Amino acid sequence: MTLDYLVFDPSPCSFPRPRVPVLPRGFEPAGADDARLLSDVPPLNGRGVYFSRGRYALGEAYRRAGIDGDSALLAPSYHCVTMLDPALSLGADVLLYPLLADLAPDLAALDQLLERSSKPVKALLATHFFGFVRDFSALKQWCDARDIVFVEDCSHTLFTERYQVGGAGRYGRFVASSPYKFFPSADGGWLYAPDATALADAATDQAAWMAELRGVKQCIDAARLPRVGPADIGALDGQLATIFEDEPVAGDDRRVQRAAQSPQYQREVEHLSALRASRWLIGHASVSSAIHRRQANYRRWLQAVAGMPHCRPLYPELPEQVVPYMFPLCIEHPMPHFYWLKQLAVPVWRWDEMAVSACPVAADYRLHLLHLPCHQALSDDEMAWMIAALGKVLCGQVGGAGR
Numbered sequence: 001m002t003l004d005y006l007v008f009d010p011s012p013c014s015f016p017r018p019r020v021p022v023l024p025r026g027f028e029p030a031g032a033d034d035a036r037l038l039s040d041v042p043p044l045n046g047r048g049v050y051f052s053r054g055r056y057a058l059g060e061a062y063r064r065a066g067i068d069g070d071s072a073l074l075a076p077s078y079h080c081v082t083m084l085d086p087a088l089s090l091g092a093d094v095l096l097y098p099l100l101a102d103l104a105p106d107l108a109a110l111d112q113l114l115e116r117s118s119k120p121v122k123a124l125l126a127t128h129f130f131g132f133v134r135d136f137s138a139l140k141q142w143c144d145a146r147d148i149v150f151v152e153d154c155s156h157t158l159f160t161e162r163y164q165v166g167g168a169g170r171y172g173r174f175v176a177s178s179p180y181k182f183f184p185s186a187d188g189g190w191l192y193a194p195d196a197t198a199l200a201d202a203a204t205d206q207a208a209w210m211a212e213l214r215g216v217k218q219c220i221d222a223a224r225l226p227r228v229g230p231a232d233i234g235a236l237d238g239q240l241a242t243i244f245e246d247e248p249v250a251g252d253d254r255r256v257q258r259a260a261q262s263p264q265y266q267r268e269v270e271h272l273s274a275l276r277a278s279r280w281l282i283g284h285a286s287v288s289s290a291i292h293r294r295q296a297n298y299r300r301w302l303q304a305v306a307g308m309p310h311c312r313p314l315y316p317e318l319p320e321q322v323v324p325y326m327f328p329l330c331i332e333h334p335m336p337h338f339y340w341l342k343q344l345a346v347p348v349w350r351w352d353e354m355a356v357s358a359c360p361v362a363a364d365y366r367l368h369l370l371h372l373p374c375h376q377a378l379s380d381d382e383m384a385w386m387i388a389a390l391g392k393v394l395c396g397q398v399g400g401a402g403r
């Protein structure tokens with residue numbers, strides 16, 4: 001199947017490398033708080049399979065759900081390409097279902113999509129975006145009634161062999177997660193099935209020892225990178241003055257067609273397990289600290305943006321059981337605000353490469369929804385620097401020089 005994508009190419013903008021890591025680094029070992037926390041949660045050990053990334057865990061789930069060249073996958077219209085890639089690699093059709101403004105699936109639209117599909121739909125992917133675990137029971141019922149396999153995407157939730165955040169993993173016949181997004185490991189995807197027989201005989205290959213060593217080096221190097229400090233906040237005004245002197249360079253936003261998976265999905269590593277060092281680290285890092293600090297950083301973002309113009313948090317409340325993956329922020333003027341943030345080397349993610357659908361929410365969020373880090377390894381100075389940069393950028397002038 002050929003899918004139309006809209007792809008934002010930032011290369012004409014020459015953005016510098018982010019000065020703060022988007023994902024955690026360093027290592028904080030599990031301690032007494034973890035023992036207390038983990039004793040309340042039954043571990044899921046021994047029932048799952050490690051992959052190098054969540055996308056390959058999804059690939060195995062799709063395959064086991066019967067996805068192939070004669071079938072179709074239903075997937076959320078707001079997505080990163082690696083959620084679709086494994087199905088495209090299997091030769092399947094991908095149908096994008098619309099989402100509501102809070103990224104909940106629009107159930108009313110599903111039947112129509114099913115009727116229009118030229119191939120039988122074998123699986124549906126549903127995502128707990130940004131760690132906000134949803135009640136998917138109605139969606140699961142819809143799937144069960146039609147013999148469609150429910151694949152639960154826990155990539156944005158803290159879902160590992162040791163810990164399962166508030167209700168995640170309750171719905172899917174297969175549950176895929178990306179523990180490397182929550183722990184400072186070099187890699188790590190995980191596939192779990194509540195009914196262990198669904199993963200019977202699933203096996204992955206061990207990485208070579210050279211790859212293991214490279215993974216350890218990568219973690220050590222990341223932990224030793226220089227960090228921003230108070231002086232960097234003082235320097236922001238001068239940097240912005242220089243940036244404002246030039247007209248912002250728009251990146252190239254173009255439409256491309258793809259008949260197969262993107263280069264981000266490498267079939268040759270589909271059956272590779274996560275590195276041993278990653279598995280050890282994911283099993284021994286402090287979960288309680290990750291939960292506590294992520295929630296505190298999310299709240300700090302919420303407080304900071306409350307007084308800022310031209311933006312609104314996608315989720316203005318943080319329920320107690322949510323462990324956030326990132327802080328999603330909608331901005332009114334991606335040009336120039338996204339551009340200025342990137343020029344300041346603020347770590348901003350956006351899903352600006354996305355398959356085109358009829359969903360207006362996905363079309364809007366592709367360029368307007370920023371993903372800002374809130375992970376446990378951010379220092380106070382790093383949070384303060386990102387918040388100061390965001391505030392100064394959003395107070396800058398829109399539509400030309402910002403002075």
Ligand SMILES: Cc1ncc(COP(=O)(O)O)c(C=O)c1O
Pocket residue numbers: 053054055056080082083127153155156177178188189
């Ligand atoms: C919601 C979601 N699902 C799945 C994936 C694939 O995860 P991974 O990067 O571990 O392959 C991603 C990637 O960022 C994602 O954001």
